[in-house]
Amino acid sequence: DTGVSQDPRHKITKRGQNVTFRCDPISEHNRLYWYRQTLGQGPEFLTYFQNEAQLEKSRLLSDRFSAERPKGSFSTLEIQRTEQGDSAMYLCASSLQADTQYFGPGTRLTVL
Amino acid sequence: QQQVKQSPQSLIVQKGGISIINCAYENTAFDYFPWYQQFPGKGPALLIAIRPDVSEKKEGRFTISFNKSAKQFSLHIMDSQPGDSATYFCAASTKGSARQLTFGSGTQLTVLP
Numbered sequence: 383d384t385g386v387s388q389d390p391r392h393k394i395t396k397r398g399q400n401v402t403f404r405c406d407p408i409s410e411h412n413r414l415y416w417y418r419q420t421l422g423q424g425p426e427f428l429t430y431f432q433n434e435a436q437l438e439k440s441r442l443l444s445d446r447f448s449a450e451r452p453k454g455s456f457s458t459l460e461i462q463r464t465e466q467g468d469s470a471m472y473l474c475a476s477s478l479q480a481d482t483q484y485f486g487p488g489t490r491l492t493v494l
Numbered sequence: 495q496q497q498v499k500q501s502p503q504s505l506i507v508q509k510g511g512i513s514i515i516n517c518a519y520e521n522t523a524f525d526y527f528p529w530y531q532q533f534p535g536k537g538p539a540l541l542i543a544i545r546p547d548v549s550e551k552k553e554g555r556f557t558i559s560f561n562k563s564a565k566q567f568s569l570h571i572m573d574s575q576p577g578d579s580a581t582y583f584c585a586a587s588t589k590g591s592a593r594q595l596t597f598g599s600g601t602q603l604t605v606l607p
Contacts, residue, residue: 386537415594424500424583424597425538438592473537481526481593485537 384409386486388474394492395464402460403489407476414457415483416449418442419471425485431457464493497521498586500598508606513571515601517584520565524586528595529558529569532581541582542569574605 387406395401407414412433417425428447430438433454443449446464451457461468471490475483499518507513517527526545530538544551544558544567551558557570571578581602585595 413593415592417595422600424585424600425595427594427596430592430594432591438594440594475537477593481528481543481587482540483595485530485539487535487537 386474386476386484388472388486388489390489391487392490392492394494396494397464397466399464400460400462401464401491402458403472403474403491405457405459405474405476405486407455407457407474408478408484411476411478411484412454413477413483414451415475415477416457416459417473417475417485419473419488420469425473428459461491464491466493469493498584498596498598500584500601502601503599504602504604506604506606507574509574509576511574511605513574513578513603513605514568515582515584515603516566516568517598518564518566519586521586521588521596522565523588524596525589526587526593527558527560527567528585529556530583530585530597532583532600538583571603574603576605576607579603579605 389404414431416428419425431451446462449459471488473488475485477483528543529541532538555572560567584598587593
């Protein structure tokens with residue numbers, strides 16, 4: 383059973399550096415979501431792809447954040463010039479039908 | 495308008511007891527209400543979900559009760575077990591292309607043996 387996978391699981395970086403995370407959704411899932419979760423809070427929506435098209439972006443997604451899904455399969459989330467406030471768990475989810483979203487294990491980012 | 499309020503923040507129950515977690519929402523455009531379970535270091539896992547055209551849905555030991563007029567919904571865990579100890583999140587989504595989830599702030603459940 384291959385669920386949603388994310389890489390890396392943990393990332394420690396220094397403030398000002400760029401980081402990139404990868405998400406591999408469940409095979410054939412055409413919908414892909416990125417969420418951010420800070421300690422003690424629920425996940426917050428960042429962006430949504432249907433196939434390769436990025437159709438929705440949250441106001442949380444500042445211009446330092448960029449996401450891609452070049453061939454409608456895996457997706458990457460890049461954060462440029464990281465700040466300490468970017469420290470969080472970054473979660474990826476995928477779905478085939480409109481409602482049921484399956485989450486990956488997340489990438490925990492620590493910005494020093 | 496997009497907020498989902500969840501209570502309590504933490505809950506301790508004895509093994510075999512009933513755990514009840516409540517959520518309330520304001521946005522009447524929400525039409526799908528899932529509950530997720532999250533263990534430390536893991537991503538959220540879907541437990542059970544409901545649509546507002548039914549007042550209750552049961553799957554095993556987990557039941558969602560939904561009150562459309564009060565804009566509230568709750569999760570009941572019957573015969574709670576130590577293995578149920580986790581953080582539970584309610585969520586909601588609206589009609590539209592993205593169907594992104596708006597989550598509550600979570601309830602940390604501890605079931606004592």
